[in-house]
Amino acid sequence: MNRAVRTGRSFFLFMEFLNKYSKFLTPLFLGTGVFLFFYFYAPGLIFFREQNYLFLYTKEFFLDHVTHPGGMASYTGAFLTQFYAFTWSGALIQAALIVLVQQSISRLMKQAGVNYPYQILSLLPALLLWRFSCDQNYMTGSIVAILISLLCVLVMVEKRNKKGYVLRTFFLAIVLYMFAGASFILFLAFIIYFEVRNKEKPPKPYKLLIILTGGLLLAICLPLVSSFLFPYPLQQLYLGIGFYRYPNENFYFQYVAWVVILLIVILPARLAVKNKLPGHRVVYISILVFILFCGFLLLRKAVNPAMEEALEYDHMAWHQQWDTIIRKAGIKQPSTSMSMTCLNLALVKTGQSGDMLFNYFQNGTEGLIPEFGGDFTSPLTTAEVFFHMGLINEAQHYVFEAMEAIPNHRKSARCLKRLAQTNLINEQYGVAKKYLNLLQKTLFYRNWSHNASLENHPEWSILQTYRLTEERIFGSTNMLNILKDLTEKNADNKTAFQYLMAYTLLNKEWEKATEFFELGKQHYARIPWAYQQAMAFEWYQKARNLNQSQLELDQEIIQGLTEFMKTMSLTSEKQARAILEKPFGHTYWYYLYFIF
Amino acid sequence: MDIRIGITFISFFNLMKRIFQVSIILISLLHFTGCIPNTSTQIQSTAIPEIFPDYTYVTVPSTIAPLNFTPQDTSYTAVIAEFSGTRGNWFRVKGRKNITIPKNKWAELLKANKGDSISVSLKILKEDKWIQYTPFPIYISEHSIDHGLVYRLIAPGYELYSRMGIYQRDLQSYKQKTILVNTLFPETCMNCHSVNRGDPDFFNLHLRGSESGSIILKDGNMQVYDTKTPETLSNCVYPYWHPSGRFIAYSVNNTRQMFKMDPGQRIEVYDTASDIVVFDTKKNTLISSKHLTTNHFETFPAFSPDGNTLYFCVADYKNMPHDYKDVRYALCSIAFDPETATFGPKVDTLLNAPRIDKSLSFPRPSYNGNYLMFTLADYGTFPIWHKEADMGIMDLRTGEWCLMEGLNSTDVDSYHSWSSNSRWIVFSSRRGDGLYTRLYIASVDENGNTGKPFLLPQKYPATYYPQTLYSFNIPEFITSPVDVDMRKIEKKTARKTNMQWGGLKDNGAFNVPSGI
DSSP, rough: HHHHOOOOOOOHHHHHHHTTHHHHHHHHHHHHHHHHIIIOOOHHHHHHHHHOOOOOOOOHHHHHHHHTTTTTHHHHHHHHHHGGGSHHHHHHHHHHHHHHHHHHHHHHHTTTTOGGGGGGGGHHOOOOOOHHHHHHOOHHHHHHHHHHHHHHHHHHHTTSTTTTHHHHHHHHHHHHHHHHHHGGHHHHHHHHHHHTTOOSSSSHHHHHHHHHHHHHHHHHHHHHHHHTTTTOOOHHHHSSSSSSOOSSSTHHHHHHHHHHHHHHHGGGGGGOSSTTTTTTHHHHHHHHHHHHHHHOOOOOOOSOOHHHHHHHHHHHHHHTTTHHHHHHHHHHHHOOHHHHHHHHHHHHHHTTTHHGGGGSSOOOOGSSSSOOSSSSSHHHHHHHHHHHOHHHHHHHHHHHHHHHTTOOOOOOOOHHHHHHHHHHHOOOHHHHHHHHHHHHHHSHHHHHHHHSTTTTOHHHHHHHHHHSOOOEEEHHHHHHHHHHHHHHHHHHHHHHHHHHHHHHHHHHOHHHHHHHHHGGGGGOOSSSSHHHHHHHHHHHHSSSSSGSSOOOOOHHHHHHHHHHHHHHHSHHHHHHHHHHHHTTTHHHHHHHHHHH | OHHHHHHHHHHHHHHHHHHHHHHHHHHHHHHHHTOOOOOOEEEEOOOOOOEEEOTTTTTEOTOOOOOOBBEOOOOOOEEEEEEEEEESSOEEEESSOOOOHHHHHHHHHHHHTTSSEEHHHHHHEETEEEEEEEOOEEESSOOOOOOOEEEEEOOOOOOOOOOEEEEEEETSSEEEEEETTTTTSSTTTEEEEETTTEEEEEEEEEESSSSEEEEEETTTTEEEEEOOOOSSSSSSSEEEEEEEESSSEEEEEEEEEEEEEEETOEEEEEEEEEEEEETTTTTTTEEOGGGGSSSEEEEEEEEOOTTSSEEEEEOOOOOTTTTTGGGEEEEEEEEETTTTTEEEEEEEEEEEGGGGEEEEEEEHHHHHSSSEEEEEEESSSGGGTTTTTTEOOOOOOOOEEEOOOOOOOOEEEEEEETTTTEEEEEEEEEETSSSSSEEEEBBBBSOOBBOOEEEEOOSHHHHHHHHOOOOOEEEEEEESSSOOOOOHHHHHHOOOEOOEEEEOOOTTTTOOOOOO
């Protein structure tokens, strides 16, 4: 009982502390929460944004953005997105933007005369934006657009009783439409509201009519007039250009945030709370609990874990963090093809594929060398595989396609970097120079581009020697032949050899295991486990007596296969699967019979 | 209220005036600090300067936009160019890095020296010494050029595409205006733009994707058609207008791509089947001939200037893609009667390219009827991906042909078209960097000889061309600006008209003079 009372009292004191210092604590907790969320829980979203929005310090890039409504917000968003190259700065920017929006709303609420405890409701739209930011295609520019509109409202509302207010507001609305696009609706709505509720200088009826009519006309006519000037669908001119990465899809949910912003400024102004405590305290705590509950509901499944995992793996593969990939997979098995592709690449690059291939759940060749997906993400992972084994043309192809697939027609620094590399390796120096010139117009890639040459990167010269140079056509159906030819062409290409063996095993073409191993056996002092398992199985199928095998098989392999096949012969498939899972779940034999 | 508005405007005006005054002072300061040093040390070089773009010895029309350029040697700190002619004034241009020619002075000089040449004298400042290069000429043709060009800008990609659009460019300036861009139609490909001998009042454009249809603008009327019929292989592509404006020849193709693995190669595009059809805009029907719808691969139709002959390419049927390297197209022709909308009884072979192990594409007759240009590659039907592709020209009066050595380069030289007076050609080439297609313009004299081609001028070519991620595609001359309302297209694509199949229209009684 005493403990319960003490706990309750502590909670009460804590709430009072929050209540007293909420002006500072609210943005602090919000910002910290957003930062930690994206830094630790969803860094993949940060990388993804930077990867798919190249920012160039050129006049053409600037003009390309600002010559349509909302362009300035998009440009600012793009400028900020370049800093998402680092997780900490990306998370910090996300936090800062959301906090700034929350603070703007809070000030607007104060301007509207909203009583103090209700101002914490400004967290609601902030939480919504936080939730939207978990959609990797919700653009940073959208938040910037909302922020610009709210800031303009704040500026104008403070001057609403000055001379020339109406005219200035009118021109600002037009400018704001060009700068922030469709979110200027927020500006118009607030301006009208604050005029209607102007207690200092109540507007005369005719002035109110002018403001209402003017606002309505601007809201309808500006996008309409824009349709004669800018080549965008009318719907986008009304709803916003560049707010969502897919121009053909309307992310209608984002407009919920706009409505919420309007409602939480307008509605609570009508609610009064007695100035005396505990009225304030009770209201504040109730709202805070409500908001925390909303936050929990909005954010608990905000991030798609499979997608986040894939993006993180892809990022690590791009930065060649092979050991980190393997460590991460050791903690939790990858769950997507894209993640598996990165893991398999890491195993190959660390020379462990032969031993550890079946230590992880493999789902066929789609987790090794995925087919072309036609999107702007998965081809990049496949391109990594191609690049490292010397299929330079194919790496170039997939990267180019991925960049062209970016739905909002933006470019990618990662893609340009890889294209520069592949063209240098292929001695297409003119094309490489173009991409390097563009990267020199960036902040974080210019140094790399200055040093990008075969002389400075001897590993690229090695990849040059790996390439297949005779004329032939690429097809995913002849991948095995391609891998075999790559392996035969250059005995040093251990990457290609490991992929040849992995592809053969995962495609269940075990009968070729021994033949193909001959092509790369010089890389090993002993035959790796997975290869031994396949070769043992191959021998077993032919001769039925492993002891007479001419291969240098470990006794453990011989015994294991013998036991495995004995179990298979004595029990039904379902029973065998259950029996064999624990002792043989990480073997090629188990994969052969029960997986995929 | 009126006084308040007036006061606001006056205040605004005063503010603008103040900003203007400050700007003038700032610009003057910058100009003063940016002055080119005056040094008398000069070295005479016997070499012609290497400049980008290479405008040395080119032949240009008198109305072309200024040919701004940059010396290739990037270690200089200043550059001066003097432009002079035997007639008219000379002028000098100075720059830190680029030569940016004043438009009016350029226009005056070219006009005064039409039919003659101007001389360009260049010197660069390097390590406090001026290096004076040997002056080079730019020849000014007496023949005029059309108003502008229409082309598509698209990334030189594989299967997917991001932004693309059809644009028109005024050749007297650097102005490029959008005709249509796929920001208006997301996830839509636009291609096959075509005009009738440069006349943009006859305009064809094809859309494919979320919005689809063939847009035909004719006599001020715009219609959008669904060009696929049950009787034809595909939508209509590769349009070519009949000089009367009544007919449009198309190809219908099953086109595929495959991707090459050898370094430096990328794509091979091939047809598994193709035929030729002609759209009669008067009857809204597609017609063809039994000679144009065989099992062989017929493609790339083009009408003769008198409208009585249809040129096209044809290749023997091959098992595709297995035999992709054996597909070679020849140049053929068939008679066409525009009065009865019927085809002649036989096909003539004008150039049997397969016999010389070559494949011919893009037959384009000159509008004076004297010549026909084409592209030759080692095989195939999509020469833009063939480095060896070169342009050739046939004298239609004699049947003789040759490669256009003065135009061709060591890289792809492909699609081409004639100006309305048949004195200029524009063509696509990848000679710049091997991938991103640029446009070159060259003069053609009455004997079919060409002048040195020049790169389409840009205001800042040294930054534009290296930075752009788009290729110029299918350039066509236009005699006046294209007047197409893109919003009208947006509305019309929702209400397409279906093309109807009009059948095979062969006229057995037609007597046609035999070909080469």
